[in-house]
Structures are given as C-alpha cells and as structure tokens.
Amino acid sequence: MTDTESRFLVEGMDCASCAAKIDAAVRRVAGVDHVSVSVIAGTMTVRHMARDDVAPAIAQRVGGLGYKLRPLAEGGQGSHGGDRGCCSASHVHECSDPGRQSARPSRADAMPALRWWRTGKGKLTIACGAALVLAYGTGLILPATEPWIFTLAMLVGLLPIARRAVAAALGGTPFSIEMLMSIAAIGAVFLGATEEAAAVVLLFLIGELLEGVAAGKARASIQALTALVPQAALMEVEEGRREVAAESLPVGATVFVRPGDRVAADGMILEGESGIDEASVTGESTPVQKGPGERVFAGTVNGEGALRIRVTAAASDNTIARVIRLVEAAQEAKAPTERFIDRFSRHYTPGVVLVAALVATVPPMVFGGLWQDWIYRALALLLIACPCALVISTPAAIAASLSAGACGGLLIKGGAVLEKIGRVTAVAFDKTGTLTEGKPKVTEVIGFDTSETDVLRYAAALEQGSSHPLARAILDRAESFRLDLPAVAQSKAIGGAGVAGLVDGASLFLGAAQAAGRHAALTAEQGARIAALNEEGKTVSVLVVDGRVAGALAMRDEPRIDAAGGVSALADVGLRVLMLTGDNRRTAASIADRLGIEARAELLPADKQRIVSELRAEGHLVAKIGDGINDAPALAAADVGIAMGGGADVALETADAASLHSRVSDVAAMIRLSRATMRNIYQNIAMALGLKAVLLVTTVAGVTGLWPAILADTGATVLVTINALRLLRLPVAP
Template structure:
C-alpha cells in the first residue's frame, strides 16, 4: 500500500475473513456450461426472480446432484437451478412460486426434499439401510445352492434374484429418463442385467446387480465422509441463544437474532451469531474457523465470529450479523458456490462424460452386433462382450475423480485456516511460480509506531505531534492511527481540524485555526522544499527502514515524523518456505524505496517501491506475463492488483474490498499458510491425475481382457465399482495430508 499517503478510507479495523469472503468473477477459466469459449464465469446464481431453497437427501455422489438439476430444469418457470453436493442444498430461481412442482419433480427423480428450517428425519438404522443388499446376498446364496442340486431350479432362482435386484434400479432409471437424465448408471445397469437374462447369463446378471448395490453403498459412505467436515461446521452454531431484553433472559431461536440484540454466552458455550464483545475481557477458542489452536484474547468492542467458544467466563455480546450472514453461514455459502466455480479440468471432464456415455453405449452395441453380422461370429458370445463393455464404460469413477479431489482439497485448506474460492482458484494456486507482497499489514504487522519526531522552524515536538494527530484523526490508515495513538499516549490536547481532504497518492491536509496543515511523503514534495540537512536526516531514517512523513504549515516545512513497522513473526519462515517450493517473491509497496529495501533485504526479496495503486497493477501485469503470480495484500488499494494477478490472496485482517476481490484468504492471518496452500493445491493436482489414471487405467485393462474373453460381466462391474471407491478413497487422503 502507499504507506506514506494516509487516506481515511484506505483501511478498516480487523474483520472476520470468514465473513467477508464473497463470490467474485473468476479469472482465466472457461466460463460456462458446455460449449462456451469465453474467459468469464458467473459463480453464483444471478438471474432475477424469486429464490427458493431446500435440502436434498438421497444423493450418493456428485453425479446425483446433476440428476437433481436435470429434473428441476424440466419444471416450467425455473430460470436457474444449482445443487451443492457438499451441503446437499438445492437453490432455485423462478419467476413464480414453483415449490410444489419442484418438489414433485425431485421426488419423481427418486430423491427427497425438505425445507431449510425443517428438522432432518432421523437416519435409518444400518440394518434397514443395508436390507436390500442383505436380501440379495441371501437370495444369491440360495440360488447357488439350488444350482448345485437342480440346474433348472437354480436358473429360475437366479432369474428371480435378478428381478428382485433389478426392480429398484430399473424404476430409478425410468424416473431419471423422464426427468432428462437418459444415460445414468442405472440405465446402463438395467440394460446389462436384462441383456444378460436374455442370453442366459442369469448368475452373472444377479451378481452384477449385487455388486452395483454394494458399490452404491460404498459411494454413499464415501460421500458422507467427504461431507462430514461441512456437517461439523454447521453444528458449530447453536440452534438457540440467550437474549437479554429489558433485564430479562429469553431463550430464542438463533435465527431470530437481529443486529443490536444483546446475547449472553456461558463459559464453554458457542456464539450463535457474530458479535461485538460487551464484557471487559474474554478469551475465545476460534480454532474451528481459523485453524488457530491458541485461544484469542478479546477486549470490549472487538468482534468475535459465530461458532467461537468462550473459554473461561460468561460473556455478553451485541449481535452484529443478520440471520444467515454470520461467519459460519458465509463459509457454508462459499462451499456451496465453490462447486459452481469448478476447475477447468473438472468442467472438461463433465463435458467429456456427457459425450462419453452415449458413445460407449453405441460402441457396445457395435461390439454386440458387428462381429455376428459381418463375420458370422457367435451372437451370444459377442452380445455378452457388448454388455460387459457397457458396464466397463460406466463413467462414474471418471466423473467423480476431479470433484472428489477438489472438494477434499478445499476442505483440507479450510481446516488449515485458508479459504479458497472454488476449484478454479485451487487449480490456479497450484501453478503459482511468483508471489507479490504488499508490505504494510501483509509482511509487517501493520501497526507502526512513531519512532522519531523532528521539529523545524521553532516548532515544539509536542505541538508538531498534536497538529499531525489533528489532521490524521478519523483515518484508519496504520500510519495515521499510529500518529494519533502516540499523541493520545502522551496525553496531548489535539486541536480541532476542519476540511480534512485526502490527496490521492500524495497525502492528506486540513485546516487548523485557519492555517493549512499538510502531511505527505518526502518524495511527493516539489524539489527544493526540503533543504540539505532535512534530506540528510530523512535519508538516514529511511536507511534504517523507517517511513518518514513531512508536515507543512502553509507550505512551510515544520517537521518530520518517522514511523517504523515490524515484520510479522512468521514472515521469514514463510518466504523461506516459498523459496523451497521454487516460488519467487517480490514486494510491491507505496512506501519509500529505502524503507522497502530494508524489509526486502531482511527477507531476501526483490522490491518495487513508491507505487501508486495503478503502478501496482502495471507491475503485477508485467510479472504475470513472465510466470503465474499470486498477489497477497490487505488494503483497498491492493484490490486492483489482486484482480490483475493469476490469483489474489487476502490477509484475514484486511479490508472488505480486498477480501471480496481475493480468490483466497488466510483467515488465521499467518503468512506460513501461503506455502501450505500452494503445497495443498499441488497435492490436489497430483491426486486428480492419480484418480484419472486409476479410472481410465482400470477400464482400459478390463476392456482388453473382456474383448479377449478373459473377464465377464461381474468383473466389469467390480472394475467400475472398485475404480469409483478407489478414486474416492484416494481423494479423501487429502483430508489427512500434512501438505
């Protein structure tokens, strides 16, 4: 940031990073549904109309979310629909009330909806959940036993077993076909099982369905594991709160709390909403939101996010967030929107699978009929191979390979105190080769202190400081706040200032007792204003890493103030970690070159100083052309540079604008999180490549063995189910990864 040019709107007091992350336009990723080649994407629902939302139950994998979306799109009046698999949430925008029609369409597609405010139905017992599989296993065992003693009875038993297993799958396939999902896995399984019955492969037809049902249960288990982190986050916010009103304590639903309400939270209790602490002092455990394991001490007037736990005492707070807009609510919203901001590779595979599935069905048909028709081969043999190929070609493992890894990567990042806005941002993060840092508030703690006061023209030190504080009073820029705080610490009387005016890129001025007082950086003054002794003093201070501002009264220099910020404790370790990853760093700052050089030398970074916001943008664009660059900042004037970079990363204590513009944020405010984010992004990409290799590799192997007659139908299903489970399990490794 332009350190020596205070602006009353340049900084804000620390906010909750989790609260402030909002969707922004993605960069450098294909935009839209299927065939668009543009480079913009709208990650959230933007169509005008009435908005409705529900929770969906019965979804076992990410493909189920697409099936629900297809069903809802068939409803007249629906303008836009989005299903977030991670949070099981359906959002619909329509021009009229379509709730009944949407609920009916989803139910006909085989899924269930419930309103957001309703209590979820209790989970069925494990016995009831697995009853169809147990029944099919028992029937398979009986069929096999009958086959050993009487072949006709055994065949009839296998047919009955197949029909029992086929009924729910075929019914679901018909539902999905009616709702617009013609090539679902249920359709492939139904065709394969019916075909196997027609060619007399009754035992294999039954085994295909049994293995499919087992695979579905395993996918459901893996999905619930993947969603467990989200469920735990939702559970952080209590359902009820104790509200204080006119001296009375009232237990109310957390959803009824409004900004301005006073609430009471006991020791060990969690905050139901974002609040401003009214008690004098308290410690809060915010680890669930920030990843910071050490309790944070808060004083009266400081903000505390929803979900934080009061460690050791009863506290009172003033609610500052509206219902549905607390820190937790916005993190959940981010997770929902992240599924729409998918990585380019995820969008490619999604489009590919839509062509791939019907193509596989066509190829399977050709395999079944071409050899018998053209080469007089056995019909039964080649129909059997065609059915096996149909099952081998099921795209489930391939479709889930990328979203499973991306979801796990985003969840792992959130656990480490980093919020990343979707798969596209995660993919861009993995390609980063350079990082550009703002200095004040990013590499430094952003709380400079007055290090030296040098009065001129007969001015007293106290008077110079008081005049400077009067001009800077009300500004939230770190340098301005440091000057005011120093005057307050010395108990000086700060005079009244009028007509305060920020001079963009130059400084700030005001009228005090009819005289103009201006504060600006030395390099912004016209040549000749500073004499040689003043310049020598300023140069000496800047060589020590201090930021110097010059105070003028009616264009006469009356003194200088030298301020010094300190490096963050983890800045050196963070830079060293980035270098170890092969990532180079550069400081882009509005501060003077000598102050920037002192910090850059200490950290071993290059630097560019004296930059205005537009200069930062130009520098970022130049660097970005050389190699993918991440811009890390925290101020309003960092936002344009973040937007121009490959990916913008905001510090958790940054301004609203910086946090909204950024593609990611470090909620714990620790720079060491940068290296963790990049390592995790790279690990996620390795995981995606492994998943795609597993999915396609197993299919290729079994395709060859099936055409050679070495494997049959049940192994084809085992290959597909096994690949899906392996891919999901591999993706879940990211949640346990130390990267």
C-alpha cells in the same frame, strides 16, 4: 407471470452423475427456467414460474429418479430470525427475492444422518443380498429351480434400478448407469447366466451404497461447521439476561459469554479480556488474547474470562455462514479439468455403447463367432461404459480440497482458482496489513537523561484518549508493562507538531524531532541516534521535559510474525517474490531487507497494476496478495488475487481466494494444497481410465465377464472417492 425460487434438500444424491440426471430431468418440467444442483451441499435450487403445479411436478420427476426431495428454508440458519415463516415440511418455500444467497440448510432443515442400513439404498442392498442367499440355498435343495429363483432374486434389486433408468431416459439421460445395468442384467438372463446376473445387481447396489457413505463423509466435512455455532445465547435485556436461540440474535444485541462457552455470533467485545480459541474458524492453533474493541467470530471458544459482546452480524451472515456459503458456491464452480472430463464423458459413454453393439454383432456376422459368447462380452462392455468413476474423479478431489482449506482458514473460490494457484510463478505482496501487521509498534524506548520507564510513562500519559495509530502504539506498550499513568493537566494537541501538558508539575512535550528541536536543543549524539532510527524506516517521537530532551520512542509497522517464514517457503519452491507498496523507499527497503525480497516503493494503485501486468507479460503467472481494498486494481490484474482480511467482508467477497487469519504462510499453504489436489486428480483419472482400459481389452478377448466389469466400475468409483477424501486430512496450516 413472475418467477420464484424453490429450494430443496436432495436425499440420495452422491455424485456428479446423480446431479447431472437431476438437472436434466428438472429442466424438462414445464415452467422451469433455471436449475442449480449442489452435490456437496445436497441441495437443488430451481427458478420457475409462480404456479402451484410446478413444485409438485419437480418432486414427482426427481422422485422417479430414486431421490427424495424436502423443502429447504431460504437463507439457511437464522435467515428468518428463528421464525420459519412460510416454510414448512409440507410445502415448498417460495421466495419473492430469488437473488438472496445461501445454499446451506439450517440445522432444523438438515437431513438426519442415518446409519447406512437405515437408508433406502441400504435396505435395498440388504434385501437383494438376502434374496440372493435364499436363491442359492434353494438352488442347492432344488437344482431345477435355479434359473427361476435366481431371476426372482435379481428382480428384487433390478426393478428399482430399471424404474430409475426409464425415468432418467425420459428426463434426458438415456445413457445412465441404471440403463446400462438394466440392459446387461436382462441380457444375461436371456443368455442363461441368471446366477451371475443376480450377483452383478447385488455388486452394483453395494457399490452405490459405498458411494453414498463416502459422499456423506465429504458432505459432513463442511456441514459440521454449522454445529460449531451454539444453539442458545445469553442475551442482555432490561430485566437481566435471557437465554434465546442463537439464530434469533439481532444485530446490535449484547450477549454475555461465559468462560468455556462458544461465541454465538460475530461481534465486538464491549467488556472483558480472554484468550479466544479460533481454531475452528481460522485454523490458529493457539488462543488469541482479545479485549474491548476487538472482533470475535461465531463458533470460536471463549477461554478464561467472561465477555460482553455486541452482535455485529445476523446468524445468516456470520463468519461461519459466509464461509460455508462461499465454499459451497466454489465447489460448484467447475475447474477446467472438470469441464474437460464432463465433455469427454458425454462422448465416451455413447462411444463405448457403440463399441459394445459392434462387439455383439460383427464377430458373429462376419467371422462366424457364437452369438451367445459375443453378446455376453458386449453386455460386459456396457457395464464398463459407465463413466461414474471418471466423472467424479475431479469434483470429488476439488470438493475435499476446498473443504480442507476452509476448515484451515483458507477460502479458495472454485476449482479453476484452485488449479491456477498451484501454477503460480510470481507472488506480489502489499506491505501494510499484508506483510506487516498494519499498525505501528514501539520498537525502542530510549532514555537520554531519564529512565526508559519514565520516558514511556510520560509519553503514554500525554497520549491518553488519543486514537492516532502512533499514540495507540505507545499506549499498548505502556499497557504491556502495566504502568500506572499519571494525570495530565493542561493537555493540548499542537497541530502537526505533537502534544503537550503538565505531569507531576513538569512541562512535557512529545512530537517529531524537528518540532521537539523548537522546545529543546538536541545534541549531535542525540540527532545521530534519531537519524539512524529514521534510516531503519522507523518513526521517532522525542520527549521534552522542562526544556531538556529526556528521551525518544521509535515506532514501526513490523512484519507479521510468520512473514519471514512464509516468504521463505515461497522462495524455496522457486517463486519470484516481490513487495509492492505506496510507502517511502526507506521504510520499504528496511522491511524488504529483513524478509529478503525485492521491493518496489512509492507506488500508486495504478503503478501496482502496471507492475503486475509487466510480470504477466514476462511470462509469469502472478498471484497478488493485498487487503482487498486499495489493491483492487492490482488484484484484478493478477491471475490470482488473494485477500488477507482476517474474516472481513472485503476479504471474503472480493478476491479469488482469502486467508481468514491473514497469515503470510497461508499463500504457500494454498499452493501446496493446489498441487496436492492436482496430483490427486491425476491419480483418480489414471485409476478410472486404467481399470476400464484393462477390462475393455480383457472383456473383448473373453478373459473377463460381467462380474469383473461391475467390480471394476463400482470399485473404481469407490477408490476414486476414497482417494479424494484423503485431501480432507491434508494439513493446511503451516
């Protein structure tokens, strides 16, 4: 029988401990092959045998743990082109292709964001609190009923907890917090501490409720990206324009975007120019001016001009969808610290339970202590044993950090990468398209016996219609000055030399200095000027008009506007910064001197890989930054590969991390984010273990009891979560 894949939204799952219980329970369902639970997405994916009885058994098993399941449409937003197909709220979606990716619910699938008092946990907490208040009032009027009335108040909250504890134990998690809580509360009743038992149950429920609220905020930080894409778009059809669901836009469709509207899909501008606010996708603070032929991202905001855009990606594969998918996958990839904490907690909880058993029995049996006192202390130790705060200390910080990075255009693929980036000691940059813009620009226009304006106008006229990078640089410069270009007659390209034609009756030639020398003699002064420009790593095109050298244009692939600042930020924290390029030594030296870094030039891909390996052999932890294509060997050889791709597929899918807006300064931002995250993790671990260590000693000494124990546990969990959420507010842009 073939396997299939079912995917669910899980309501009430707030932390890694919840996910572990669900995972352990579902794996025990007959017919289940694989389970993947995403805390940050609030989803579960199960690969199982294609039998009708498996999905209901999964729902029953998870429901017994106190969580609600809801079928999730495969592919998320737009995966069916707006048609939900075989998916509905009444049955589990089964996909014949389990390899399809997306752990993200669409807006139609997403759980509604309820106020805390309308959630199941909120209602139970309110009911338990009301029962405790009623019991306290009744006890004042009828003191003799106190033991019974407080026991009943306790049972209001404890019965659901105990039911979940039994379900977790049957599902393979005997040492759950619910089980420890149930044993402690029932034991307190038998010891006569009914009022304290009822209060402890209420405090436990309040702590769970606060965990849920905090987890919801962390989850919303990424899910909110979905709301950036508008629900409707104006698609061009034969009869005009028709408003359609954005999720249904096919690749190749043409959409019209009015000024002020959000772009509904990734696409290419066909017509119009406008400033695009890309802050939601790339973190870029100022609008980017874009025109025909340039890419736009779904969720960005159109500025002052109307645009016609050709859709280049379906809704399920647009930039925001891929960012969310990658971040969610990264958040489930455990960091080394998280894996260590998981292993530690598996031994820690049974260990503390054993200590509690010894505390309850050894002093009365060996030293003649009072059984009631030592059993009470042991029950308090059971509450201290809960590892919730410790278990969530690392994943909460990593999830918040990855979310903050994604919202600022920094994609880091998992906790292991996030940890490693902060330890980098050497950074190797590619040149073209990484430290530089990747396309030449005109840096100087020189008029020898013709005005600079005419030199540019004639050169641009000759280059009209050409797609060569140097030609585009000249045309872009002319366009920036809004020059009216004259018509060209008898235009022809001279292979390997340049281009020629007639403009206003004058015979023109534009090409390299050597080729221009065959049309007109260069003076010594002109030759020296051109040679000096070549020494600066610039390419020079010489304009000849009617047999005389009229002028020249110098072009070079210039450093990105933030390159100097980004490199300086890395050097300031003691990192070794290099540039590895296949370009010639003269051009490489020119760029490196301007940026103040070490340069290695005329390198093949294998040479770049070798240099990265040599740096690692010297003891460096190396980050390699490139475009993700021709630098693939070096990216693979580095400890961390970072792609600068402006949202291109290769930048999002290949390297360990990627910068959506291709800023050099993003590398330093990733390092700052990594180091801030590790500080946060260490703070969380210290809070979690520190509180437990103090309470462990004071409880055994008889100083503290059940109340402080449960406060320490729930309080530490809430503190750790809130501390981790601070990373969501961390500024990642320079």
